[in-house]
Amino acid sequence: MRTRLQNLVERLGGHLIGTPDIEVSGIAPLDKATASHVTFLSNPKFRSSAAQTGAAALILSPDDNDAIGATYAGARIVTDNPYAYFARAAQLFVELNARPVLPGVHPTAFVDPTAQIAQTAVVGPHVTVEADVVIGDHARIDAGCFIGEGAKVGADTHLYANVCLHAGCEIGARGIVHSGAVIGADGFGFAKEKGAWVKIPQTGRVLIADDVEIGANTTIDRGALDDTIIEEGVKLDNQIQIGHNCHIGAHTAMAGCVGVAGSAKIGRNCTFGGAAMVLGHLTIVDNVHISSGSMVSRSILEPGQYTGFYPLARNAEWEKSAAIVRNLGTMREKIRELEKTVKSLIGKK
C-alpha cells in the first residue's frame, strides 16, 4: 500500500520541503531507492550518494539539508534525528502492508479454562496456555508457544513461534520475543554434598517490563529466591544467556551471544558487544559500554568503554606472541636484571 508524503509528516513529524502529494510505498537505501521510495541520510559522509539518489524523498538533518538542498531535486523531510525518523517511517510502511491477523484462539491450541485471554489477542496453532495465565489486548502468541501456569503477557506483545514463557513469569506491553527464546527456565544453582550436586529449587520469577525485545534462542533464567528483572526498553539479541537474579537496567542493549552470569546487576543505557561475558555477582553502573568478545571479571563503577580480547594475528605471529605472553614473568625478570646491571655500570663510572 502506498502513502502520501503529507501523511508521513502528519504521522511522524518533520518539515516537508517538496510536493506533499507524492506517493511512496517503502524505504530503500540511498543507492537502491527509486521514485516510489523514501530514503535517508544519517551520516554526512554519504552526502554525495544522497545527492544522486533516485528516491522520491530524502529524510535528512537540518545541517545536511543546507548542503544538499541545492543539488538534490526530490522532496526532503528535515528532522533532527533522520535515523530514528527512518525507523518510524519503516514501521509505518510495515503497518500499512501487513496482512491483518484475525483475533481469537486457533482450534488446535490448548488453553486451560482458567486462562484469561483478551478478545483482541491472537493465539496460534499448537499453542499451550496453562492455568491462570493472563494475555493482554492485541497480544499475539504464535504457533507452538508454551505459556506456563500464571504467566502474564502484556498488551500488544508478540511472542513468535516456539517461545516458552514459564510459570509465573511476566512480560509487559509492546514486547517482542523471538522464536526459541526460553524465559523462566531454572537458574543454575546447586549445593555440593559428598561429591554430588544437590539442586537448589529456583522459585523466583522473571519480570520483564514494557518495550523489551528478546532475540531468538535467548534464555533468561528465573531467580533462585528473588526475581530476575529486565527493565523497560531493554533490547537483547539472539543466543544470549541471562543467569538467575540478574537485574538489567532500562534501555540497555546486548548484541548476540552475550552471557551474563547469575546475580549480576547491570545499569541503564549500557551496551554489550557480541559475545561479551559478565561474571556473576558483579555491578556495572549506567552508561558502560563493553566491547565484543570481552570478559567482564570485576565490577565496573565508572562509565566508559571497556575492552578485553586478544588481538587477532596470522597464526604464526600469534604462536610467537602467545608463547611470549606465557613467559612474560621471565621477560620482566630480565628487564629487572638489566636495570640492576646498568645501574651498577653507571655507579662504577
Next chain:
Amino acid sequence: MRTRLQNLVERLGGHLIGTPDIEVSGIAPLDKATASHVTFLSNPKFRSSAAQTGAAALILSPDDNDAIGATYAGARIVTDNPYAYFARAAQLFVELNARPVLPGVHPTAFVDPTAQIAQTAVVGPHVTVEADVVIGDHARIDAGCFIGEGAKVGADTHLYANVCLHAGCEIGARGIVHSGAVIGADGFGFAKEKGAWVKIPQTGRVLIADDVEIGANTTIDRGALDDTIIEEGVKLDNQIQIGHNCHIGAHTAMAGCVGVAGSAKIGRNCTFGGAAMVLGHLTIVDNVHISSGSMVSRSILEPGQYTGFYPLARNAEWEKSAAIVRNLGTMREKIRELEKTVKSLIGKK
C-alpha cells in the same frame, strides 16, 4: 502449605535447637526472612546478618552455632553442610506446595502405538512420541516435546516444554531437561571432496546417565560411529554445546555458554566457568577447574584451576596493551640486544 520444624529434621536430619512445633512455609534469605521462614548461614562472614534475621529458624554449622547461639533467639538446625541442607529444605517446600499433575497422555499429544509409556507418566499437549519409545514411571514430558524413535526416558525424569530427544538417545532417572534443549542432533562431521563437503552420517547415540540436569537451549550431539556419553550427576547450564563423541565424567558441572568440541574426554568432578571452550580430541582429567571465558587448547593432565582470558581494561588502555601484545616479538628482540650490549660493556671494563 506449612510444615513443622520437627518434620523438617525428621525428613532431612540435623540437630534442632528450639521449639519443634514452630510452623514454617518456606525459605528466605537472611535479610528478608520473617517468622514464617527458615533461613540459612553457610558462610561465617554473614554471622552478623544471621544474628539479626527475623527468621523462625536458622540452618547453620556447628562452628557458627557456637558463635551465634548466644545472640540469636530463634530456633536453630545444626548440620555439617548448611548450604546442602538449605537446598534439600527448599526442595521439600516446593514438593509441599506443588499443584499435583495428573498422569496420562494429553489428548492433543501424538503417541505412536508401539511406544511404552508408564501409566504414572505425564505426556503434555502437542507432544510427539515416535515408535518404540520407552518412558519411565512418573516421568513428565511437557508440551511440545519431541521424542524420536526408540529413545528412552528414565523414571522421574522431567522434560520441560519444547525439548527434543532424538532417535535412539537415552536419559536415565531423575533427570531434568530444560526447554529448547536438543539431545541427539547430528554431530558436525564432513569429508572434503573436490572443494565441497560430504556429510558423514552420524549414527551414534547420546547416552545420559541418572541425575543429570541439562539447561535451556543446550545441545548435545549424537556420536559419529560411537556414542556421546554423559555420566551420572553431570549438571549443564543453558546454551551449552557438546560435540559428538564427547565423554563427560560424573558430577562435572558447566556454566552457561560453554562449548566442547567433538571427542573431548572430560573427567569427573570438573567445573567449567561460563563461556569456557574446549577444543576437540582433548583429555581433561578429574578435578580440573576451568575459569570462565578460557579456551582450553591442549589436554590437561593435572588437577587444578586453569585460566586464559585477556584482562579487561578501559578501551584506551586495552588499545595500548593490545598493540604491544601484537609486537611482543620486537620487545623480546630489544631485550636481547640490550643484554648483548650490556654484556659487552661489562667485558670492556
Next chain:
Amino acid sequence: MRTRLQNLVERLGGHLIGTPDIEVSGIAPLDKATASHVTFLSNPKFRSSAAQTGAAALILSPDDNDAIGATYAGARIVTDNPYAYFARAAQLFVELNARPVLPGVHPTAFVDPTAQIAQTAVVGPHVTVEADVVIGDHARIDAGCFIGEGAKVGADTHLYANVCLHAGCEIGARGIVHSGAVIGADGFGFAKEKGAWVKIPQTGRVLIADDVEIGANTTIDRGALDDTIIEEGVKLDNQIQIGHNCHIGAHTAMAGCVGVAGSAKIGRNCTFGGAAMVLGHLTIVDNVHISSGSMVSRSILEPGQYTGFYPLARNAEWEKSAAIVRNLGTMREKIRELEKTVKSLIGKK
C-alpha cells in the same frame, strides 16, 4: 540390510581388490571393525592398525595400498580420497537401513489451504504451515516445525523437529536443518532517540542455497532491507548466530558457537573454529581459516590462518601474566629508558 562389496564400488566407484561377493552391513573404526564391516584408512600414521583390522574390507589410498597390500588379507577398495569414500559408503548404509517414511501431511499438522506441498513431501505432527508456503518433492518437515507465510523449502530438504523458518525465507534443495534452529528472526536493528531504542523493521529475507546444513539451535537473522545470504554447500554447526545482512560464501564451514555480527561478508571455502567471533561490516576473503575462540575485529584480505585467544595457563601463572599484560606500557617504557641509558654509557666511552 547387507550389501555386496561389488554393489559398493558400482555405486561409489573405487578399485576393488578382493572377492566382490563379500557381504557387509556397515562401517566401523579400524579397531572395532569385524568381518561384517567396511573400515577405512585416511591417514598413513594408522597403517599398523589397518594391517591388523578385522574388517571385511579396507578403503584406502593408492599409496597406502602399496604399503599394506602385502600384509592385510581382507578386500581393499582403492580410491584417491578414502575419507570422502567412507562418508559416501556410510550414507549408503544409512539409506539401506532407513525405515521408510510415508509421504503426506500428519492429521495433527495445521496447513494453510494456500500452501503448496509436494505429494512426496512429509509433514509431521503439530507442524504449522502458513499461507503461500511452497514445500518441494521429498522434503521432510518434522514435528513441531513452523513454516511462515510464503517461505520455501527445496526438494529433499529435511527440517528436524521444532525448526522455525520464518515468513518469506527460503532454503534450497538437499538442505538439513537441525532442531531448534531459527531462520529469519528479526535482525538486531534500532535507532536511538531520546535515550530509548526505536525498532528498525527488518524486512529482508534469509536466502539459503542448496546443500546447506544448519545445526541445532543455530539462528540466522533476516536482513534489514536487503537479504541475508547463505551460499551453496555452507555447513553451520550448532548454536551459531548469523546477524542480519551477512553473506556467507559457498562451502564455508563454521564449528559450534560461532557468532557473526551483521553485514559481515565472508568468502568461500573459509573455516571457523568453535566460538570464533566476527564483528559486523567486515570483509573476509576466500580461503581464510579462523582458529577457535578468536575474535575477528578487522577485515581479512589475505587467505591464511588467523588466531587470537589468550593462552591457557595454571590460574596462578595466568594471574601473573595477566597483571603484566595490563602494564605492558610500563614495561615498554622501562626498555626505552634502558636503551637510552645504555646508549649514553656507550657514548661516554
